[in-house]
Amino acid sequence: MFTRHFLGTAVLALAASGALAAQDHITIGMALEPPNLDPTGGAAAAIDEVVYANIFEGLTRFAPDGAIVPGLAESWDVSGEGAVYTFHLRDGVSFHDGSKMDGEDVVFSLERARTEDSTNAQKALFAGIETVELVDPLTVKVTLANPDGAFPFKMAWGDAVILAPETAEQAATAPVGTGPFAFDNWTQGDSVDIARYDGYWGAAPALASATFKFISDPNAAFAAMMAGDVDAFPNFPAPETLMQFEANPMFKVIVGSTEGETILSINNKSGPLADVKVRKAIAHAINRQEIIDGAMHGYGTPIGTHFAPHNPDYLDLTGQSAYDPAMAKRLLEEAGQADLKLRLALPPPAYARRGGEIVAAQLRKVGVQTEISNLEWAQWLEQVFKGKDFDLTIVSHTEPADINIYARPDYYFQYDNPEFQALMVELEKTAEPARRTEILHAAQKMIADDYVNGYLFQLAKTGVANSKIEGLWENAPTQANDLTGVRWID
Template identity: 35%
Template sequence: MVSSTTAAAAPRRGWRWAALFATLALLVGCVAQPPASTPQPTHTLVVGATLEPPTMNPTASPAASIPQVLLYNVYETLVKMNAEGKLVPLLAQTWDISKDRTVYTFKLNPAAKFASGKPVTAQAVVTSFDRIKTEPSISAPLVEQMAVVKSTEAVDDTTVKVTLSRPSNLWLYDISSTAGIVYDPDGLATLDTEPAGSGPFRLQKWNKGQSVVLAANTGYWGTPPRLDTVTFRYLDANAMNAAMLSGDIDVVSNLQAPDAIDQFSDTSRFTVIEGTTTSEVVLALNNARGSLKDVRVRRAISMAIDKKALLDNVWNGKGTLIGSMAVPTDPWYEDLTSINAYNLDKAKQLLADAKANNLSLKLRVPTTAYATKSAQFVESSLRQIGVKVTVEELDFATWLSDVHNGGNYDMSIVAHAEARDLRRFTDPTYYFHYDNPEYNKEFEAADAAPADQLVPLMRKAVRTLADDAAAVWLFALPNLVITKNTVTGVPQNAATLSFDLTTIVHR
């Protein structure tokens, strides 16, 4: 028999055990629940740039503003040129060259895929290379670079064989740039507005006249980018500097007002990067027009311009005087500034010998800072030898269509940004309209020569251009980049047309 006291205590003990179990269950439940995830910070970058791409199709226009945004970022090539100017694997893991240097065999990375999710196959490479040779709308410089290709063959899904009609020292470098882009064959119809690439970024939005926005390709086959979105904003030189000082942009991709560089001397806020580029600032001469057909007139124009004074006045002394179509990062570069150097008296005598009296020339330039500033200096210089120059400034789209494509000019000024672009002078239909069979032979001999003969033979060709005053080389643009001090990974030298985002980090 249970006493009343014991009977009363039993339910109280049961209640205490029930409460204890409930508390333990609550604690266990709390432990079992995963902690709330912490939102990851978004890594964005805003890059100030000068010229907006006229199209998103790299094969439709020679404008350097297209690969600046898209090359290596949205589009990829079999091989890539790094910041040191060396070729490294990209879509191709390896490549072999035959003993006679005419057959290239590329082994594709089997992991490579387009942004659409489809694999990058050997047939995609064949389609991309062949369309440059067959489609009439392809930009002429790309057609020239691929003219040496005899055939492209898909050996299997990941092996491509390219056969050249002759050896070419420059071809492998050419396909590290726009000519070598591999496109998703299913996206070819809409390339003007919708890129079809395999790169670490994809086009998110093109705000025409204002910006291009790239977003990380979340399905990228290689090392993921360390930026989530990148915006290229298009600004004139003064607006870009103001935006950088106010913190509205993170990077000035290439300072267009070098005399303003001291504004960014505060190292607690900014990092100033100074290096070299592949861009020759060229006073182009229309070799097929009037008095400019005469080499004496072309030499006189060169001799009338004090290039050192121009560089000091126009670009704050930043940059390199070159003398011909080669820059210091080219293996065959040598200082040729002594050829057709500044000499007003000799310039006047050459014009008199050519009977080029009362010469009047139209100088049509794009509205970029280096071109418009240089144009005023050139006009003043040529006035000293009796040459009247009328300067006309054009928006870049008009310059491309009317000057570059239409050849409607006497003189122009533009930075030729593509690396190792001596081939331009072998094409008499190109806007220089330079036609010298001797130069063509020298260039082709250098390109086809054994590797150990390339440099001396190419130097010979480069000197011929200088002697013949095929153009007037004002200076090579420096690479002047300003970043916030929270941005790292921007290379010192611009060895390609790409503003390569793959190495950049924004903390």
């Protein structure tokens, strides 16, 4: 376990006044506590928000602008018409326990992720792999079943980080990675501490340590920022207070985009919801702008399918499910569901709890009654995501370019369309950009036509930070609080 070291009584006195402590330690606010700290064994975005690029690293990684850049692989070659990737690993990389990281760890991690009994939440990332071979200690060759130009992108996900076989089983509670920060301590229900790893292979971060503080209540988050108990809240849960921070020179407001498609998820196999007419009625009962204004205070971009508007392959389909309560009522009558009653399960984020109340009111106007259940995050993961025991829920899918989840019939909203699955298989095999765009447009249109879910808005990244902090990500190309470039300025 790694602990912070202090420099004596004089320094402690100055630190108490904020004179020195702020120079190399930061406290980051987060609305949700991760259920565990293993990004290869859990679906919660909060896991990556703590560990991605801080504790764990992959062969490649996302840069702040979304570009895919080298990670533990300093370079890679592509052969076999795009089906063979040879990764050249960095020399001199060690895990936080001092053991050497080499090709054997890469082979172990990729094989572990793609085994039949793997608990990886994104096993589809590894489905195209046929073989993983150790060429030499610093060279690994991955052969795919088909050419895949997106393979470096897939290896940048938090689900594809590299672990050592000796410590992989403890990653959930005491992770050992190769990143610039090592795990220090986890106070359940409160915070996670990390500390700078002196043996890091790359440039040392400016921060000596960091604390991720979990504050789910928006009012408490506001109070913590104002009191200085939290230095930055990259995904601030109380957007209605941002104007107060903007007017205060002690703070800066950082507004950007995320990969978070916020959707009214529909259980496609739950009784009347199996009928596309019912799902279409629900979609037309939803007033997106009212939800954005009421739950997010205007922050958010309306979407009509599961795709980020900032992506060059985005297709604007919002008109296809435009707010039309009269149509919604008519469709419900045609489906014989004029008195429909549904369960609406809401996880803790403010966008879900506040948005859920607005959605319930909108559905009530077209004759759909909802029974709201407010679930804690672990309960939501167990009941909704794993157990599929729900009718409706609201959640932001923050994984990048993840429309391929609709090709998984066992995914929690249980959409099973062989035509869509075939599209994703074709996308996997296609490297030509224009054809990939055509396929992605067809995929977006198909799930919109099937009204798989109610597509609400792209989650904005609304952050607040002490004005003397720089280097926090403005946009979120993946779910991360990357602290490698963060520092305090005078």
